[in-house]
Structures are given as structure tokens and as C-alpha cells.
Amino acid sequence: MASDGGGVSGIGIAAVFAGGILxxxxxxxxxxxxxxxxxxxxxxxQQLKAVNPVSAGGLFAPIVGALNPAKLLSSPAGTSPSSPQxxxxxxxQAFARSVLATIGAPQSQANINxxxxxxxxxxxxxxxxxxxxxxxxxxxxxxxxxGVKNYGSVSVGILATAxxxxxxxxxxxxxxxxxxxxxxxxxxxxxxxxxxGGYNSVC
Numbered sequence: 001m002a003s004d005g006g007g008v009s010g011i012g013i014a015a016v017f018a019g020g021i022l023x024x025x026x027x028x029x030x031x032x033x034x035x036x037x038x039x040x041x042x043x044x045x046q047q048l049k050a051v052n053p054v055s056a057g058g059l060f061a062p063i064v065g066a067l068n069p070a071k072l073l074s075s076p077a078g079t080s081p082s083s084p085q086x087x088x089x090x091x092x093q094a095f096a097r098s099v100l101a102t103i104g105a106p107q108s109q110a111n112i113n114x115x116x117x118x119x120x121x122x123x124x125x126x127x128x129x130x131x132x133x134x135x136x137x138x139x140x141x142x143x144x145x146x147g148v149k150n151y152g153s154v155s156v157g158i159l160a161t162a163x164x165x166x167x168x169x170x171x172x173x174x175x176x177x178x179x180x181x182x183x184x185x186x187x188x189x190x191x192x193x194x195x196x197g198g199y200n201s202v203c
Contacts, residue, residue, distance in 0.1 A: 110182030
């Protein structure tokens with residue numbers, strides 16, 4: 001059973017997490033997106049090298065451009081983890097871009113089309129969870145008997161989706177996205193795994 005976060009909202013957790021990454025990256029001169037990816041992958045950021053130092057003026061660019069916190073740290077009025085929401089086209093693209101940035105994949109049109117097609121294949125479901133991952137996160141609740149989660153905010157859904165992709169069972173999907181070529185035009189056994197045998201292609 002997933003922890004309820006002790007009453008702390010998913011939005012609050014995500015805001016503190018994002019703020020900590022910004023501060024750490026600025027002090028250490030590290031790429032914000034690089035620190036974010038390594039934390040998701042379970043790596044210790046103290047061991048990272050400042051390969052792509054971030055200037056003070058450019059510190060917020062990766063977050064504003066790729067992770068778009070204005071959208072990710074907010075949910076529509078009245079939305080709660082127990083009331084699933086449908087993510088529209090604009091929000092879906094923001095979600096797709098943010099997941100790609102988090103797993104270290106380029107913002108190519110092929111990649112964006114792949115994630116958008118994948119969202120369509122899933123056809124709705126868990127709140128703030130357009131790809132319907134089952135990964136437990138603080139404050140998450142079950143959407144269905146399979147264990148698809150409702151998340152308290154889109155940002156938590158992005159973290160859960162990225163962590164699931166990077167967990168080791170979807171290495172071919174991650175490699176295809178990191179190549180920039182996307183997932184369209186072929187079948188993937190890992191998509192069959194993700195969907196419980198429901199589909200093996202997304203577009």
C-alpha cells in the first residue's frame with residue numbers, strides 16, 4: 001500500500017523537490033535536467049561532474065522550457081487523486097515533453113508523436129497518469145484493480161512514468177526514445193508488457 005505522504009500534498013512534495021534540484025544544480029554548476037535524471041535513476045548527485053555547467057541566467061531554462069512547472073505543479077480546480085482527469089492535447093504535449101526530458105530523450109517530433117500516440121492507446125484512466133503506470137508514489141491511490149494509480153499532480157505523474165521507464169523493464173523503449181527516432185512504425189514486446197498484452201504498437 002502506498003504511503004499517503006503524511007498528509008503532505010503531492011504538489012507540495014513536487015515543489016520542494018524541484019526547488020532542491022534548482023538550488024543543488026546552481027551551487028554545483030550542474031545541468032538541471034542531468035541532476036533530475038540521475039536522481040530518478042537513483043544516482044548520488046554528489047558524484048556527478050559539472051559536464052554542462054549552468055549559468056545563473058540559464059538556471060531556470062530547463063525547468064521552464066522542458067518541465068514547464070506552471071503546468072506541471074498545478075491541477076485543474078476540483079481535481080483530486082480520486083477523480084481521474086483527461087489530459088487534453090496541449091497538456092498531453094507538455095506531459096510528453098517532460099517525460100522525454102526526464103529520461104534524457106530529445107524533443108524530436110517522432111518522440112512527441114510516439115508519446116501522444118501512446119497516451120491515445122491507453123485511452124484515459126488514472127488521474128494525472130496518461131500512460132497509466134502502476135508505480136506507487138506518496139499520496140497515490142488505486143484507479144482500478146490492476147493497480148493503475150491516481151496521482152495528486154501532473155508533476156508526480158511525470159516522475160512516476162519516468163521512473164517506471166527507467167526501472168529496467170523498458171530498456172528498448174528508452175533507447176528508441178533516446179535515439180530520437182521514436183516508437184512509431186514497428187511493434188514492441190515491451191509495449192505489450194506495459195499494456196498487459198493489450199497492444200504492441202502506438203502509431
